[in-house]
Amino acid sequence: MGPIGIFDSGIGGLTVARAACDLLPNESILYFGDTAHLPYGEKSPELIRKYSTRIALHLLNSGCKAIVVACNSASSNALEQVRQAVGPSIPVIDMVNPVVESLYSGSQSSGSIGLIGTRATISSGLYSSAVNDLNSRGGASYSLKSRPTPLLASAIEEGFHNDTIPGAVLEAYLDDGYFDDVDSMILGCTHYPLVREEVIRLLPNCVDVIDPPAIIARALKTKLSELNLLSNSDDASNRFQVSDLTENFRLGAIRFFGSDIDLEEVEL
Secondary structure, rough: OOOEEEEOOOOOOHHHHHHHHOOOOOOOOEEEEOOOOOOHHHHOHHHHHHHHHHHHHHHHHHHOOOOEOOOOOHHHHHHHHHHHOOOOOOOOEEOOOHHHHHOOOOOOOOOEEEEEEOOOHHHHHHHHHHHHHHHHHOEEEEEEEEEEOOOOOHHHHHHHHOOOOOOOOOOOOOHHOOOOOOOEEEEOOOOOOHHHHHHHHOOOOOEEEEEEEHHHHHHHHHHHOOOOOOOOOOOOOOEEEOOOOOHHHHHHHHHOOOOOOOOOOOOO
């Protein structure tokens, strides 16, 4: 009956929380956005691990039965440390492996995969490792073409505050033909699904732009079902915490989650 803990470096992970709420309406959510230390994408791996494990322990001590690392930078640099911190009895879902896994099927076992994300996500090599794991299966043959997009997350946040879409930033990263030959595109940051339609517009029609929050929500449901941890409660409730509460983040959270929410400031 415990809540599902979801955390991100900021409020982008609310896209994952929204997908989880939609798919698992009987589950309670405890969300934590580390807004005092964002963006993780420009931090060192050591700092990302420090912040991530501290948040994971906070969620564990708050009674969470599962944890979703709803941050690609944290998933790419601190996943094992988070798992060690919370122990083997708490399932931990990351943003990388379920998304890469979703590309594989019996009928589609090869192709070129595009990836955009923060510098920390791209340089970690976790996506490359996940693709290599797919290729270790019989008959699978995938290639990965990646590009760091360090300005995009902040442009999305600022753009939404000003009721504009960061078109110029997107075009700078995507409008040069670099990704024209890929079959699928992974949006490797929880901010990016908010501009998914703009990404689709800038890429050839044949490119399948992946929706990571929905995939992560399904992976979470599968894991909870496997461990007999699904709730049948009819009084689910959600809590939303941030490490630094500002008016901009409050307004941004409404955009990311899709409805009004109460943010609580919690210092770890």
